[in-house]
Amino acid sequence: MTKDVEQPQERFEDMPILDELKNSYLNYAMSxxxxxxxxxxxxxxxxxxxxxxxxxxxxxxxxxxxxxxxxxxxxxxxxxxxxxxxxxxxxxxxxxxxxxxxxxxxxxxxxxxxxxxxxxxxxxxxxxxxxxxxxxxxxxxxxxxxxxxxxxxxxxxxxxxxxxxxxPNLLVNGSTGIAVGMATNIPPHNLKEICDALLLVINDPKCGFKDIMKVLPGPDFPTGGIICGKKGIVDAYTTGRGHLKVRAKTEVETDKRGRQRIVVTEIPYTVVKTSIVSKIAECVHSGTIPEISDVRDESDRHGLRIVVELKKDADPEIVLNKLYRYTSLQTTFAIANIALVNNQPETLNIREMLQCFIDHRRNVIRRRSRFLLRRCRNRAHILEGLILAVTDIDEIIDIIKKSPDAPTAKLNLMNKPLRLAEVATLHKLLPAEFVKAKSQGDHFLTGPQADAILTMQLQRLTGLEIEKLAKEYAGLVEQIEGYEAILSNESVLLDIIREDLHEMKEKHGDRRRTQIAGAVETLDIEDLIADEDVIVTVSHIGYIKRMPTDTYRRQGRGGRGIIGSDTKEGDFIKHLFIASTHDYLLVFTNRGKCYWLRVYDVPAMSRQSKGRSIANLLNLGSQQIASIIAVSSFEDEEGSPERQLVMATQNGVVKKTRLSAYGNPRSNGVIAINLDPNDALIGVAQTTGGNHIILGTRDGMTIRFDEQEVRSMGRASRGVRGINLRGGDTVVGMVIVEEKSALFTVCENGYGKRTGIENYKAQSRGGLGLKNIKTSDRNGKVVALKAVQSEDDLMLITANGMIIRTGLDEIRSIGRNTQGVRLINLKEGDKLVAAEKIAAEDLEDEAEGEGSS
CATH class of the missing domain: 3.90.199.10 (Topoisomerase II, domain 5)
Structure with a gap:
């Protein structure tokens, strides 16, 4: 029968499962x-x-x-x-x-x-x-x-x-890793700069972060690139955590055809090059960056090169901003300097990281010195025995020959008293202390010394070999003194660390690859839009869009025009003006409220499209747009006159308020003017405080007065009387008088006239005014008044959406109380509803654009 095997004793212990799970997970996490x-x-x-x-x-x-x-x-x-x-x-x-x-x-x-x-x-x-x-x-x-x-x-x-x-591997190569509950992301640095920083800390243990950053300005990535700003570097160096904004290095080239292209030569660290190319292509196909015509990767063994071809007239700065926003040509590198210190994870600032390496090297050099000192002492001890033995070699050989075996020979050697012989050569080569100590009294060999003699080769008995022993011993004595100095003198140890760092710089150092540039602001959408003039149109029922100013070619007076907008049935274009894409739009409604809009937020559409409902951009409700003012900023430049907004209502009320009062509107609008129940806002204009104002009525009356007669009021005030109206007449337009300008009046039946401003004498505010144009059956009622120069162009808009652009130099200036000339041939049932001028500087920009094309 087989003997039963004794089973191990099992032990069961009751414990809460949550505690067991927690302890097990913590053990796993630490592992x-x-x-x-x-x-x-x-x-x-x-x-x-x-x-x-x-x-x-x-x-x-x-x-x-x-x-x-x-x-x-x-x-x-x-x-x-x-x-x-x-x-x-x-x-x-x-x-x-x-x-x-x-x-x-x-x-x-x-x-x-x-x-x-x-x-x-x-x-x-x-x-x-x-x-x-x-x-x-x-x-x-x-x-x-x-x-x-x-x-x-x-x-x-x-x-x-x-x-x-x-x-210094951690500092120059960095590290990245994801643990349980924490992650490390230490950036690489330049070896020369790290060595300089280490030397600084060694030489000046009390140096601060500012001192370190003078020699260690920031990370140095292997792929180069540009670090934008130093705040993230300062945060990382002082706290161990920070965020760097890293951009690709680019340059703009011009090809043989005169077209520009952006060439990327360095990319941010950890970014995959093919992902950049594919993302740029995706942005082009989706219409996000339409200015790009082609992108290709021309990288080879000589270096990285991504070429982004631009379309004609594309602005490289705008395209670059879009590339930074929509692709990984700009990334954020999150620094987390977490490393193990004594097997415990710690977040380290740059000073602590430098000190950790210095302390490690100090410990390594001490341990190396102890090891080498011990080895030198052991070897010197053996040499002492050999030197004593060779000076009395005949008796040593005799002892060995007479001994029956090796152990006995070892004991006999250890019992033999020895003394350094009076050999001049040995005394000259050996250290004086050794000669003095070994020349007096008897000395006995130790066990290791005796073993060394027993294993010594016969060739070591020659005179030359004896001198080698003496020289070796003298050299060992010097080494021992050196190691003892390292272990006893901290400054000597630090000198070795300094020497190592200088050697590292010479052997492995190279130039910095990553450039550190000034800080850049967070890319706003404004940085992605070219600063250019556009035409903004708003229809009667509230459709808005923007188009390039060269959408409409210049035509002769009396032409038929082109379709300016595919308006809905019953709709027509009511407002048209020129503005920069970076301008702010102050939208004033007929109910006296003001809303805020950026021109680049207005959808860019073709000439034939109807636009987008302004209800999708502004919360207007049932209100109608009375006027739109484009301004580049709300603050006045130092030394320049304070800008004002002058408003006019259909009942002849005028009001003046500082422009800065409208700089912070709310999403639901702010009160621009307090209106009477039966009144409506019809126009708003920007002035500088010293202009004259002309109000024109539907029945052809005008009044000119100095705006100084209208005091500046608060944003929510009512205003004062500007013109005294008769017989149900209403104000249809307001003009700010400009030097050497003319007043252009447009009537609903397609007629109009240009009259010099000097024909309108200044009156007191609140008067009846003067006759401006005859509102006969041929002309119809007045629909618009504009202050123009002879070099300007005029846009005329009809109720059916027809637009004609004509030069004012083709229309001669005539008297004040006349009927005017035909401006546009209207189709049956159509009427003019609005007019807008294109200033001479806008025409010059267009001419330059046509010449470059």
Whole structure:
């Protein structure tokens, strides 16, 4: 019968499941934080990266060795140190050799290691690698007991906890990693600047962040680019966290055809190049950036080059702003300087990161010095015995010959009293203290010294070899004194660190790649819109749109015109004016309210389109638009006269208010003027305080008066009487008198006239006025008054949507009380409803545009 095997005793313990889950998760989280995701603050490596370098060091894959298959490196790493999947290990190895990810690569690759286009690397059986020079600096002195070693995963060998790292890897190459509940994202830096910062901290331990930033201005990415502003850098350096706005480096070129193109030569860090090209193409196809005609990638082995071809007359600055907003040519790099300090994750500022490396190097040099001091002392101890023995070599040989075996010979040697012989050569070569000590009294060999004598070769008995022993001993004495000085004198130790840093600068330093420029504001939509003049039209029932000013060609007086808008049945264009796309639109309604709108918010549409309902842009309700004023800003320039808004109502009331009072309207509008129940606002104009005002009525009456007669009032006031109306007449227009201008009057039947302003004598405000035009059956009632120059053009709009553009130089100036001339041939049942001038400077801009085309 087989003997029953004793079963182990099972133990059950009751505990809350929430506590067990919490403790287990915390243990898992700490394991991920310490053993996988976060770098050590001393050497800047994660365990996987460190183990790869150690495995390559075991294979002697230095910068001067031959490349070895990556499969071999990965296999040794996984088998000896890192018991995880080979694909994860290979991915880590590949990244250490990618110069667009690492500022200073630690692996020298051979073969396809991927590309900045996110192309995957070739399989590890095809690629080869060896360590780059900076990696060798990190492994230097590893065998001198400079760092602690722990057993590997199966306890078959030892692996270092951290590398000695003469190379400041964490600071120059940075790190990125996602742990449980935290993530690190440390940017790379320039080695020369980091070395200068380390030297500064060593030389001046009390230096501040401002002092450090003088030698270390900011991160230096391997892909170059431009860091916009220093605030994010200051935040990251002082607190360990910050956000950098990084832009691509671009330049504008002009091709042989005279067309401009934007060339991208450097891109932000961690951005995939192909994603930029595809995103630009997507923006072009979707109409987001219509100014681009073509985009192509011309990158080659000489460098990165993305070419963005622009259409004719496209503004490169506007296109660049759009590219920054809609593509990854501008990105935000979030800095989180989290690293392991004593196996605990900490958020470090730049001073703490520099100090961590200095402290690590101080500890490494101390441990190396102790190791070398111990080795030198042991060797010197052996040499002391050899030197004593060779001075009395005949008796030493006799003792060995007469001894029956090696142990006895060792004991006999140890019992033999020895004294340094009076040899002049030895006394000259050996240190004086040694000669003095060993020349007096008897000295006995120790066990190690006796063993060394027993193993000594006969050739060491020659005179030349004896001198070599003496010289070696003298050299060891000097080394021992040097190591003792390092361990006892802090300044000597710091001198070694300084010397190492200067050597790093000379061997591996290079120029800065990333430019640090001034801060840029957050891109507003205004930065994405070209600053150009456009025509804005608003229809009677509230459809608004904007069009280029060259949409309508200039025609002769009396022409038929072209269709200016595909209006709905019963609708017609009521307002038309010229404004810049960056202007503000103050929209005044017939009920005396003011709304705020940007010109670029007005939809850009073709000449034939009807536009978009203004109800989608402004909350007007049942109100109708009385006037729209375009202004570039609300604040007056220093030294310039204060700008005013003058308003007129159909009942002849006028009011003047400062423009700045309308600079902060609400979404539901603000009160512009208090109106009587039966009154309505018909016009608003901008003045500078010293102008004359002309009011024109439907029945052809006008009055001219100085605006000084209208005092400036508050925004919600009523106003004063401007003209005394008779027989149910109403005011249809208001004009601000300009120097050398003329008053152009338009009647509903297509007739009008131009009369010099000097024909309208100034009167007192509130009078009956003078006759301006005969409102006969031929002319019809007055619909518009405009102050014009002979160089201006005129836009005429009919109720059926017909528009004609004509030059005023074709219309001669005639007297005040006349009927005028035909301006447009109207179709039966159609009438003129509005008129708008195009100023001479706008015509000059158009002429330049036609000439360049």
């Amino acid at each position: 991920v934080i310490v053993a996988r995701a976060l770098p050590d603050a001393r050497d800047g490596l994660k365990p996987s990266q460190r183990r790869i370098l150690v495995a390559m060091n075991d294979l002697n894959l230095g910068p001067r060795s031959s490349h070895r298959k990556c499969a071999k490196i990965v296999g040794d790493t996984s088998g000896n140190y890192h018991p995880h999947g080979d694909q994860a290990t290979y991915g880590t190895l590949v990244r250490l050799g990618q110069d667009w990810n690492m500022r200073y690569t630690l692996v020298d690759p051979q073969g396809n290691f991927g590309s900045i286009d996110a192309d995957p690397p070739a399989a590890m059986r095809y690629t080869e690698a060896r360590m780059a020079a900076p990696a060798m600096e990190m492994l230097q002195d590893l065998n001198y007991e400079t760092v602690d070693f722990i057993p590997n995963y199966d306890e078959t060998r030892m692996e270092p906890v951290v590398l000695p790292s003469r190379f």
